[in-house]
Amino acid sequence: MKAKVHELLNQQINKEFYSAYLYLDFSNYFEDAGLDGFANWYKIQAQEERDHAMLFYQYLQNENQKVTLEAIPKPDKVFTCHLDVLKAGLEHEEYVTSLINEIYAAAYEVKDFRTMQFLDWFVKEQGEEETNANNLITKMELFGSDPNRLYMLNQELAARVYTAPSLVL
Numbered sequence: 611m612k613a614k615v616h617e618l619l620n621q622q623i624n625k626e627f628y629s630a631y632l633y634l635d636f637s638n639y640f641e642d643a644g645l646d647g648f649a650n651w652y653k654i655q656a657q658e659e660r661d662h663a664m665l666f667y668q669y670l671q672n673e674n675q676k677v678t679l680e681a682i683p684k685p686d687k688v689f690t691c692h693l694d695v696l697k698a699g700l701e702h703e704e705y706v707t708s709l710i711n712e713i714y715a716a717a718y719e720v721k722d723f724r725t726m727q728f729l730d731w732f733v734k735e736q737g738e739e740e741t742n743a744n745n746l747i748t749k750m751e752l753f754g755s756d757p758n759r760l761y762m763l764n765q766e767l768a769a770r771v772y773t774a775p776s777l778v779l
């Protein structure tokens with residue numbers, strides 16, 4: 611594996627663990643706000659991010675590449691309303707998409723087809739993540755100011771259950 615691709619893949623382990631940490635913080639925000647369904651939704655989101663981190667970790671190990679674990683930054687966003695949290699989620703996913711694209715471009719440049727194939731799953735996953743984040747914002751904008759509807763939205767998000775990633779390495 612070429613050094614640049616290796617470096618970016620290794621960095622992505624950290625970025626995905628940070629995503630998990632960030633979403634756990636979002637979950638914590640909603641727990642404090644009394645919206646346990648939103649808290650559940652982000653707790654499961656955090657679990658998915660840990661899965662993503664482990665996929666990068668496992669891929670490097672499978673390729674006999676060294677894994678170096680770095681410190682995970684503190685999630686330090688301060689929110690003034692529920693919608694801000696959801697918007698920060700979308701912004702973060704767009705950032706993660708840009709990171710995946712950057713790794714893909716680096717792999718493409720050196721004809722690292724195996725890494726490109728590995729990343730294909732993440733390219734699709736990022737599309738889904740952005741759609742989910744967008745949908746949450748739309749629903750909150752439509753229903754968030756009505757307590758009855760917010761209650762129902764909270765119930766809807768409480769029903770989310772964790773499923774393991776479809777990618778197995």
Ligand code: FEO
Binds near residue numbers: 626658659706736
């Ligand atoms: Fe690991 Fe939310 O992308």
